[in-house]
Amino acid sequence: MPRLSELHKRRRVRNFALLTVLLGLVALFFVMSMVRMGGW
Amino acid sequence: MAERQIELTAGAAPIEGPAIGDFVALLKPRVMSLVVFTAVAGMVLAPGALHPVLAAIAVLCIAVGAGAAGAINMWYDRDIDAVMARTSTRPLPAGRMTPGDALGFGAVLAVGSVSVMALAVNWTAAALLALTIAFYVFVYTIWLKRRTPQNIVIGGAAGAFPPMIGWAAVTGDVGLGAIALFALIFMWTPPHFWALSLYRSGDYAAAGIPMLPVVAGSGETKRQILLYALLLMPVSLVPTVLGVAGLAYGAVAAAMSAVFLALAWQVRRRDGHAGAPRLFGFSILYLFVLFAAMIAERLVAGAL
Numbered sequence: 001m002p003r004l005s006e007l008h009k010r011r012r013v014r015n016f017a018l019l020t021v022l023l024g025l026v027a028l029f030f031v032m033s034m035v036r037m038g039g040w
Numbered sequence: 041m042a043e044r045q046i047e048l049t050a051g052a053a054p055i056e057g058p059a060i061g062d063f064v065a066l067l068k069p070r071v072m073s074l075v076v077f078t079a080v081a082g083m084v085l086a087p088g089a090l091h092p093v094l095a096a097i098a099v100l101c102i103a104v105g106a107g108a109a110g111a112i113n114m115w116y117d118r119d120i121d122a123v124m125a126r127t128s129t130r131p132l133p134a135g136r137m138t139p140g141d142a143l144g145f146g147a148v149l150a151v152g153s154v155s156v157m158a159l160a161v162n163w164t165a166a167a168l169l170a171l172t173i174a175f176y177v178f179v180y181t182i183w184l185k186r187r188t189p190q191n192i193v194i195g196g197a198a199g200a201f202p203p204m205i206g207w208a209a210v211t212g213d214v215g216l217g218a219i220a221l222f223a224l225i226f227m228w229t230p231p232h233f234w235a236l237s238l239y240r241s242g243d244y245a246a247a248g249i250p251m252l253p254v255v256a257g258s259g260e261t262k263r264q265i266l267l268y269a270l271l272l273m274p275v276s277l278v279p280t281v282l283g284v285a286g287l288a289y290g291a292v293a294a295a296m297s298a299v300f301l302a303l304a305w306q307v308r309r310r311d312g313h314a315g316a317p318r319l320f321g322f323s324i325l326y327l328f329v330l331f332a333a334m335i336a337e338r339l340v341a342g343a344l
Contacts, residue, residue, distance in 0.1 A: 014060065
């Protein structure tokens with residue numbers, strides 16, 4: 001099933017991209033909060 | 041099993057789904073780079089200072105907001121994009137992505153960028169970013185683009201807002217200097233796009249977009265380009281007059297505006313669309329050089 005394998009590969013890449021975006025947002029909000037509260 | 045069902049029921053939708061590169065293409069990265077550059081100029085030239093981290097977040101929000109507007113534009117214009125050679129390979133007309141994916145992506149980024157701008161920077165910058173996205177989507181894309189040859193004259197305001205947003209991110213309001221930067225891009229936009237549409241008029245005509253060369257002919261378009269190039273000269277010097285930029289910038293702006301005017305005159309004088317691609321290329325360089333001169337002058341003055 002080469003078609004299915006390709007589908008899995010694409011989905012895996014997209015899921016990792018989404019995970020990266022979510023982790024990036026967590027980091028962004030953390031840094032933003034620290035700066036706004038005068039911590040940094 | 042679920043994947044098989046997707047394969048069987050997807051119909052015309054792409055089976056594999058869009059790639060990451062397709063989402064990046066939706067953001068119009070080349071347009072985004074000019075938006076970011078002019079926004080940074082607005083931040084550098086504004087009086088006052090902003091924490092470097094917040095400044096970086098502001099730039100990120102402006103970039104993402106511009107990308108969101110581009111994605112929603114591609115969602116709405118997918119029918120005419122399919123007709124034009126220049127845009128037919130975009131993710132939607134090429135069938136690599138569903139319209140719903142593009143609209144959802146654009147809407148989430150638009151709301152996200154404005155929200156983060158409001159939380160991290162200030163409400164004025166966030167409101168201006170929201171206004172820019174709304175102006176580009178509703179006023180330019182949906183209302184004007186398919187209805188009037190003045191589409192890019194009025195719609196050009198959307199591209200002129202980024203330095204004002206950058207300025208507002210630092211100061212929390214909109215000063216005269218921000219308006220001068222806005223006016224510079226606003227006056228630059230029509231001759232820039234009309235130069236492109238002179239040699240792409242066939243594409244625009246096929247798609248039914250009433251660009252000036254399609255509606256009024258190339259002679260009138262060349263006259264309008266010359267008129268705007270003439271008006272651009274004094275407008276480009278306003279930052280120096282207001283003290284936002286110095287004499288070095290003024291000299292660069294005067295020289296670049298003179299070349300712009302000379303190229304516009306050549307386009308007007310020559311037959312067909314000869315000289316138009318050169319003017320289009322120079323217009324991009326023009327804006328880049330003017331804003332780079334303003335930034336460089338301010339940074340040098342700050343270092344001395």
